Amino acid sequence: MKLANKVALITGGTSGIGLETAKLFRDEGAKVVVIGTNEERLREAQHVLGENAMTLRADLRDPSQIDKAVAEVVETHGAIDIVFANAGAGTAAPLEAVTPQQFDEQFALNVSGLFFTIQKSAPHLRDGGSIVVTTSFLNTVGTPGLSVLSATKAAVRSLVRSIGAELAPRGIRVNAVSPGPIATPFATKLGLPEEDLRKSGEALVAAVPLKRFGDAVEVAKAALFLASDDASYVTGAELVVDGGLSQI
Numbered sequence: 310m311k312l313a314n315k316v317a318l319i320t321g322g323t324s325g326i327g328l329e330t331a332k333l334f335r336d337e338g339a340k341v342v343v344i345g346t347n348e349e350r351l352r353e354a355q356h357v358l359g360e361n362a363m364t365l366r367a368d369l370r371d372p373s374q375i376d377k378a379v380a381e382v383v384e385t386h387g388a389i390d391i392v393f394a395n396a397g398a399g400t401a402a403p404l405e406a407v408t409p410q411q412f413d414e415q416f417a418l419n420v421s422g423l424f425f426t427i428q429k430s431a432p433h434l435r436d437g438g439s440i441v442v443t444t445s446f447l448n449t450v451g452t453p454g455l456s457v458l459s460a461t462k463a464a465v466r467s468l469v470r471s472i473g474a475e476l477a478p479r480g481i482r483v484n485a486v487s488p489g490p491i492a493t494p495f496a497t498k499l500g501l502p503e504e505d506l507r508k509s510g511e512a513l514v515a516a517v518p519l520k521r522f523g524d525a526v527e528v529a530k531a532a533l534f535l536a537s538d539d540a541s542y543v544t545g546a547e548l549v550v551d552g553g554l555s556q557i
Contacts, residue, residue, distance in 0.1 A: 310338030311537040316386040318342045318379075320369060320426055321396030323350035326443065326488065330393055330529040331358055337533060339391065342382050344369070369396055369422030370414075372429070379429045391536045392430045394423045394442040399458030412457050419461035420468075427472060427483075437480040441535045442469060443528075446489040446551040466547060473545040482544040484535040489551020490514070492522040518553035 317334045321327040322343030335341045335358055342363040345351050351364045358364075363385060367378040382389060397419045400411045427440055434440070444466045447459040466485060473483035490513040514520060531550045534540050549556060 310336075311533065311539065312391070313338035315339045315390040316342070316382070316388060317391040317393065317536070318344070318382055318389050318430060319393040319395060320344045320422075321443075322393075323347060323354040323364075326491065326525045326528045326532075327393070327395045328354055328357065329525040330395065330532045331362070333526070333529045333533055334391070334393075334536070335359070335362060337537075340386055342386075344378055344396070369426060370417040372425045375422075375425050375429050379433065383433050388435050389430055389433045390435050390438045392427060392434065392438075392440045393532055393536065394426050394440065395532075396422060396426075397443060397461070399455065399461075401454045401458075403454050404456060407457055415457050415461050416464075419458070420464045423465055424468060427468075431476065431481070434476075434479075434481055438482075439536045439540075440472070440476070440481065440483045441532050442483075442485045444469075444485045444487040444547060446487055446549065446555040448487070449555045469547065470545050477544060482535075482540065484540065484543055484545070485547040486528055486531045486535060487547050487549045487551065487555075488523065488528045489549075489554045490517060490522050491525055491528060491550075513554075516554060517551070518557045521552065523550060523552055 312334055317339040319327055319331050322331045323345035331341045331343050343354050344365050344367050346368055351366055355364045365378045367374040369375055399415055442465055445462040447455055448462040448466050469483050469485045476483060528550050531548050
């Protein structure tokens with residue numbers, strides 16, 4: 310197994326890409342710790358992952374809650390080997406309709422929450438560990454109505470390089486997995502009417518060279534590669550999993 314006896318901390322791990330990655334990491338031998346905010350989804354994730362997994366409630370927009378969650382992980386497992394900083398959210402709105410609250414909320418979770426998850430986990434990461442973050446194909450294309458979400462993902466891509474440079478002397482690798490259109494609940498949380506979601510989905514499928522949405526497990530497999538020793542000489546990189554949308 311590729312992650313035998315590794316301790317893997319996964320944020321946003323109660324649904325979609327995060328949950329599929331938690332299941333795959335578990336199946337590859339990792340001791341999985343999932344962080345989320347919704348109590349019901351945390352209970353469901355605990356049921357799916359089994360008694361050897363650990364689920365914690367924490368709002369990543371509050372650094373003190375990240376501190377507490379990391380402390381619980383270290384108290385239970387002693388150290389951390391892998392961090393998959395996957396939690397994120399977005400609100401769709403045209404330029405003229407974006408509010409300061411929408412802007413701040415997206416940066417608070419997608420950028421600040423991710424940054425402080427890494428910062429507070431780093432002292433407890435074993436040398437030679439791995440950090441994987443979730444970016445998006447949106448950080449390379451211009452998409453009307455998603456300017457703020459796209460900007461957060463571009464900021465995260467930049468952090469992969471700078472934090473990767475800082476942690477390289479410890480042998481800790483920092484990489485990103487960049488999903489394209491993936492069949493997860495994320496799109497339903499953008500605040501778009503159902504008909505607009507349907508039309509956007511059809512347009513995306515038409516634009517993807519492989520002519521389909523991706524599956525969350527396909528992104529999970531990419532995260533596994535980056536987290537494991539298979540990617541032992543890879544850091545600062547972004548692995549794109551978007552059916553060719555941003556590459557062809």
